[in-house]
Amino acid sequence: MTDWDPSPPAAASGGRRLAAARAEARAVRQPLERPAPLRQAVYDVIAEMIINRELQPGEHLVENELAAQLGVSRQPVREALQRLHSEGWVDLRPALGAFVHVPTESEADQLLAARTLLETESARLAARLATPENIEHLWGLQRAGEKALSDDDQEGMVAANAALHAYVVSMSGNNVLAELIALVDRRVRWYYAPIARSRGREAWDEHAALIEVIASRNGKRAGDMMRRHTERTRESYHKRRKEAAEREALA
Structure with missing residues (x-):
C-alpha cells in the first residue's frame, strides 16, 4: 500500500x-x-x-x-x-x-433534502404509533437538548439533536426507513455542528412543538411540522455558508 x-x-x-x-x-x-x-x-x-x-x-x-x-x-x-x-x-x-473533505454546496443540499423526505415520513408514522412511554422519552431528550443549549455546549446540542431525531425514527416502526436515515446520520451531524448555536432556541422550540403534535397522534401535522423543521435547518446551513464566503472575500 x-x-x-x-x-x-x-x-x-x-x-x-x-x-x-x-x-x-x-x-x-x-x-x-x-x-x-x-x-x-x-x-x-x-x-x-x-x-x-x-x-x-x-x-x-x-x-x-x-x-x-x-x-x-x-x-x-x-x-x-x-x-x-x-x-x-x-x-x-x-x-x-x-x-x-470540504463539502460542496451541492453535496450538502442533496443530503439535507434527502433527510427532509425521510424524516417527514418517520414523524408521520411515529405520531400514529406513539405511546405514552415514547412521549415521556422524547421529553427527556428535549430536556437534555435544552440543558446543552443553556450551557452553550455545542457538542451536547449536536448529540441531543441527533438522539431526538433518531428516537422519532425508531418510533416509526419502519426498519427500512431507519436504515436509510442511519446512512445519512453522521453526515447530517457534520453539517449541523456549525449551525447548532445559530439554530439554538428556535430549533428546540420547534422540537417541543413537534413532540406535542406527535403526542396528539396527528400523523399529517407531525409530518408537515418535521418537514418545515428540517427545511429550516437546511436553509440555516446555506445561509451560514454564504456568510462565511462573504467574510472570506472581504478578508
Missing part, C-alpha cells in the same frame, strides 16, 4: 504550520481499547473528530501525528484514512497526503 509523504511542499508550509498548531492544542487522548478490531476503533475515532469539527474541513491529516495522538501505530491510521477516503470524508492528494 502506498505511503503518504506527511510533508507538504513549500507553498503549503503556512497551512502545515497551522495544522501542527491545531494538533498541539488538542488534548492527548487515552490509548484506544484493544479488544475491538483496532482499525475499526481508529476509524470511528477519526470519523467522530471530523464530525464534531475537532478536525476541520480542509485540514491536513498527518499519519504519524494522528497515530501519536491515538496511541497506535501508523498502519491502522493509514487503513482508517483509506476507508474514510472511500466514504467521502477524506481527500487523498498525490504528493501531499490526506485532508479532511
Whole structure:
C-alpha cells in the first residue's frame, strides 16, 4: 500500500504550520481499547473528530501525528484514512497526503433534502404509533437538548439533536426507513455542528412543538411540522455558508 509523504511542499508550509498548531492544542487522548478490531476503533475515532469539527474541513491529516495522538501505530491510521477516503470524508492528494473533505454546496443540499423526505415520513408514522412511554422519552431528550443549549455546549446540542431525531425514527416502526436515515446520520451531524448555536432556541422550540403534535397522534401535522423543521435547518446551513464566503472575500 502506498505511503503518504506527511510533508507538504513549500507553498503549503503556512497551512502545515497551522495544522501542527491545531494538533498541539488538542488534548492527548487515552490509548484506544484493544479488544475491538483496532482499525475499526481508529476509524470511528477519526470519523467522530471530523464530525464534531475537532478536525476541520480542509485540514491536513498527518499519519504519524494522528497515530501519536491515538496511541497506535501508523498502519491502522493509514487503513482508517483509506476507508474514510472511500466514504467521502477524506481527500487523498498525490504528493501531499490526506485532508479532511470540504463539502460542496451541492453535496450538502442533496443530503439535507434527502433527510427532509425521510424524516417527514418517520414523524408521520411515529405520531400514529406513539405511546405514552415514547412521549415521556422524547421529553427527556428535549430536556437534555435544552440543558446543552443553556450551557452553550455545542457538542451536547449536536448529540441531543441527533438522539431526538433518531428516537422519532425508531418510533416509526419502519426498519427500512431507519436504515436509510442511519446512512445519512453522521453526515447530517457534520453539517449541523456549525449551525447548532445559530439554530439554538428556535430549533428546540420547534422540537417541543413537534413532540406535542406527535403526542396528539396527528400523523399529517407531525409530518408537515418535521418537514418545515428540517427545511429550516437546511436553509440555516446555506445561509451560514454564504456568510462565511462573504467574510472570506472581504478578508
